[in-house]
Amino acid sequence: MSEKQALQTYLQRAREALIWKLDGLSEYDVRRPLTPTGTNLLGLVKHAIGVEIGYFAFTFDRPFPEHVQWATDEAEDNADMWATADESREFIVGLYQRVCAHADTTIAELPLDAPGFVPWWGPERGQVVLHQIIVHTTADLQRHAGQADILRELIDGTVGMRADAPNMPTDEPSYWESYRAELQAVADTFK
Structure with missing residues (x-):
């Protein structure tokens, strides 16, 4: 596996983890x-759209062909952090898939040392290369996937890294009840 393929594999895993957290939930719960x-x-998925447009489209002067209002400088604060009643899950996920395909094309067509500029990082830090942006975006998406892990657990108890590789010791509720009680007992000694 080449260095670029390895970087893209981890980026794709972060994307998949984030989307997987929506599976099986109602419109209300998502x-x-x-x-x-x-x-x-x-x-979180809507935010990821703006992240990938910003870093893989704007940074390398490869415009995304669709207008995404919340990914512009004119957008209201936090407009990218929630879906309006008119923005369905299917719309958000479909748009994210198109944005990811656009980002993947950027990655495929440019060398890892391709220069780019991140204007919101300022003139001193804004000079970047594709390799740096893939790592930065993967780290950002993994952070949001971790947030999604916690939210999903709060909603219905579903946990894990991916559907095909949960990376958890067990899904047995009694194990987790005992484990949590043990942690609580230790915490209680510090009251």
């Missing part, structure tokens, strides 16, 4: 804010 700052599953 949209409902579960933290004081409003973090929600569909909003």
Whole structure:
């Protein structure tokens, strides 16, 4: 596997982990804010759209062919962190798939040392290469996939890294109840 293929594999795994967290949930559950700052599953995917457009389209002057309002400088704060009533799950996920395909084309067509510019990083930090942007975007998406892990567990108890590789010791509820009780007992000693 080449270096570029390895980088793209981890980027793709982050994408898949994020999308997988929506599987089997109602429209309500993918949209409902579960933290004081409003973090929600569909909003994380919507945010990922803007991330990938920004880093793989704008940075390398390879415009994405569709207008995505929340990925512009004119967008309201946090417009990318939640789906409006008019933005269906199918629309958001479909758009994300098209954005990923566009990003994958950028990765395929440019060498890892291809120069780009991230304007929101400023003139000193903004000079980048494709390799750096793939790593940066993968790290960002993995962070959001981790947020999605926690949100999904709060919704229905589903946990794990991917459907085909959950990376958990067991799915047995009694194990987790005992484990959590043990952790709580240790925490309680510090009250």
